[in-house]
Amino acid sequence: MALVGITTTVPVEIVYAAGWTPVDLNNVFIGAPDARALVEAAEAAGYPRNVCAWVKGIYAALERRQDIRTVIAVVQGDCSSTRALMETLELAGIEVLPFSYPYDRDPGLLRREMERLMRFFGVDWEAVRRAKERLDRVRRLVWELDELTWREDRVSGWANHYYQVCCSDFNGDPERFGREVEGYLARARAASPSPPRVRLAYIGVPPIVPELYHHLEERGARVVFNETQRQFSMPFPGVDVVEQYRRYTYPYGVFYRLADIRRELRRRRVQGVIHYVQSFCHRQIEDLVVRARLDLPLLTLEADRPGELDGRARIRLEAFLEMLGSG
Numbered sequence: 001m002a003l004v005g006i007t008t009t010v011p012v013e014i015v016y017a018a019g020w021t022p023v024d025l026n027n028v029f030i031g032a033p034d035a036r037a038l039v040e041a042a043e044a045a046g047y048p049r050n051v052c053a054w055v056k057g058i059y060a061a062l063e064r065r066q067d068i069r070t071v072i073a074v075v076q077g078d079c080s081s082t083r084a085l086m087e088t089l090e091l092a093g094i095e096v097l098p099f100s101y102p103y104d105r106d107p108g109l110l111r112r113e114m115e116r117l118m119r120f121f122g123v124d125w126e127a128v129r130r131a132k133e134r135l136d137r138v139r140r141l142v143w144e145l146d147e148l149t150w151r152e153d154r155v156s157g158w159a160n161h162y163y164q165v166c167c168s169d170f171n172g173d174p175e176r177f178g179r180e181v182e183g184y185l186a187r188a189r190a191a192s193p194s195p196p197r198v199r200l201a202y203i204g205v206p207p208i209v210p211e212l213y214h215h216l217e218e219r220g221a222r223v224v225f226n227e228t229q230r231q232f233s234m235p236f237p238g239v240d241v242v243e244q245y246r247r248y249t250y251p252y253g254v255f256y257r258l259a260d261i262r263r264e265l266r267r268r269r270v271q272g273v274i275h276y277v278q279s280f281c282h283r284q285i286e287d288l289v290v291r292a293r294l295d296l297p298l299l300t301l302e303a304d305r306p307g308e309l310d311g312r313a314r315i316r317l318e319a320f321l322e323m324l325g326s327g
Contacts, residue, residue, distance in 0.1 A: 005071040007058060007085070008078045009168045009232050009250065010099050011114050013241055015072075016174070017131040018121035023068060024169040029057030030208065035306035038064075047088075052280045053208060053305050055081045059088060070095045072117070077101030077251025080282045101251035111242050132241050135170065138178040142167055142233045145185055150224040150268040153193040157202070157223030158213035159184065164229035165206055196222035198324045201265055203227040203290070204276035205283065209303045212274075215314070221321050225268050227261055254286045258293050265296060272297045272324045274317075279304035297324060 004015055005025045015022045029038055035057060042056030043049060045063075062068060073086045075098045086096045097120060102109035118128065142163050149155040163181055171177045197220035202212075205228055213223060228250050236247045249257045265273070273296050277284040287300050299320040301313060309317070 002070075003068045003172075004097075005058075005062060005065070005068045006169065007071065007073045007082055009248070010072050010074060011117065011128075011241065011245055012169060013128045013131040013135060014114065014117045014121055014123060016135065017123040017127040020121065021172045022072075022169040023065075023172060025058040025061055025068075025071070026054060026206075027165070027169070027171075028065065029054070029061040030210070030306060032061065039305055050280050051081055052079060052278055054205075054278065055079060055085050057306075059085060062089065062094065063092070069093070070097065072097045072099050074099050074101065074251070076103065101245070103253070105246050105252055105256070107242055107246055110246055114242065114245070128241055132244075135174055136234075136237075138170060138174050138181065139167060139233050139235075140237075141178060141181040141185060143235055143237075145181060145188065146230060146233070146235070148185070148188050150199075153195045153222075154188045154191050156213065156217055157200070157226070158210070158217070159188075160223065161202075161206065161210070161213060161226050161229050164226060164233045167233040196220060196224075198222070198321060199224045199269055199271050201225040201227065201261070201268070201270040201273045201296075202276065203261055203273060205278055205281070207276050207303065208278060208306050209309055209313075211308055212276075212301075212317075215309055215317065216321070219318065219321050221324070223274075225264050225270060227257070227264070230264075231260075254289050255293075258290070262294070265294070270296060272299070272320065274298075274320075275300045277302045 002020045003023050004020050005023050007025060012022045029035055032038055038060035039053045039056045041060040047056045071089055071094055073082050073096050075082050089096050099117060100113055145155055145163050146160060149160040166177060200221050200223045202223045231248055231250050234244050236244050249260050273294060275287055275290055275298055277287055277300060279302055291298060
C-alpha cells in the first residue's frame with residue numbers, strides 16, 4: 001500500500017479514497033524514541049538553530065523513512081517554514097504536493113484545492129464521500145471520549161490529547177484505530193469519575209513536551225479542553241467534506257479560532273488557560289491577541305525541543321496552579 005506523508009492535517013478522505021495510507025510526519029517525529037536526536041540530525045544537515053524543531057524533526061524523520069516518497073505539504077494555513085521544507089525535501093528526491101487552506105475560508109477556493117489533490121490521487125467526490133463516512137465512524141468514538149473528559153471526569157488530559165491528535169491520520173488504519181478507541185472507551189465508561197481540583201484548557205499547537213499532561217495530573221489539575229487536537233477530530237457532524245475543512249479552525253485566523261475557544265471555555269467550565277507557543281514559530285505573535293481577548297487566567301508556555309519540561313517551565317506551571325488553587 002502506497003504511503004503519503006502529511007505535514008499537518010489535510011483532507012485525508014481523499015488519500016483513503018485512493019487506497020493510499022496517510023502518515024502524519026509530526027507523529028513519526030515526536031513518537032520516535034530519539035526525537036531530540038532527529039532535531040540535531042537536521043541541524044547537522046544544515047538546518048539553522050533558529051528554525052522550529054517540528055520542521056527539523058519532519059525533515060529528519062523522512063530521511064529515515066525511505067518508504068515515504070510522496071508528501072502533502074500545507075503551504076498556507078500552517079507553518080511559515082513549510083515552503084523551505086518542501087525545497088529541501090525535493091532536493092532529497094521526494095515528490096511534494098502543495099496544499100493551501102484559503103485565508104478567508106472561501107469555500108470555492110477550498111474546493112478547488114481539494115479537487116487538485118483528487119486529480120493527483122485519481123478519485124471523485126463520491127469516493128471521497130464514502131471515505132468520509134468510513135472515517136466519521138471512528139471520529140464519533142473520539143467525540144465521545146472528549147465528552148467523557150470534560151462532562152464526566154473519566155478521561156485524563158493526556159488520553160484526550162493522544163486520541164484526538166491521532167485523528168490526523170488515524171494511525172494509518174482507521175478500523176484498527178477505532179478498535180483501540182473502543183477498548184479505551186469501555187474502560188473509561190466503567191471507571192469511577194475522578195474530578196480534578198483545577199480544570200484547564202490547552203490552546204495552541206500540540207506540545208513538543210507531552211510530559212506536560214502527566215505533570216499537571218500529578219498536581220491535581222487536568223486539561224479538559226485541547227484546542228487544536230480536538231479540531232483534528234473534525235467535531236462537525238452532519239456537514240459535507242468541504243464544509244468540514246472550512247469549519248476546521250487551525251489553518252485560519254486567530255480570531256476565528258478564538259470564537260471556538262471562548263465557546264468551549266464556557267461550556268467546559270475552565271478555570272485557567274495554558275497557551276503553548278513553539279520556539280521560533282510565527283504563531284508566537286498570536287499570544288498578543290489571545291491575551292487581549294480571553295478573560296481567564298492565562299499562562300504562556302514556550303518550549304523548543306523534545307524532552308522533559310525544563311526547570312523554568314516547571315516552576316512557572318506550579319506557580320500558575322497554586323494561583324488557581326491546585327498548589
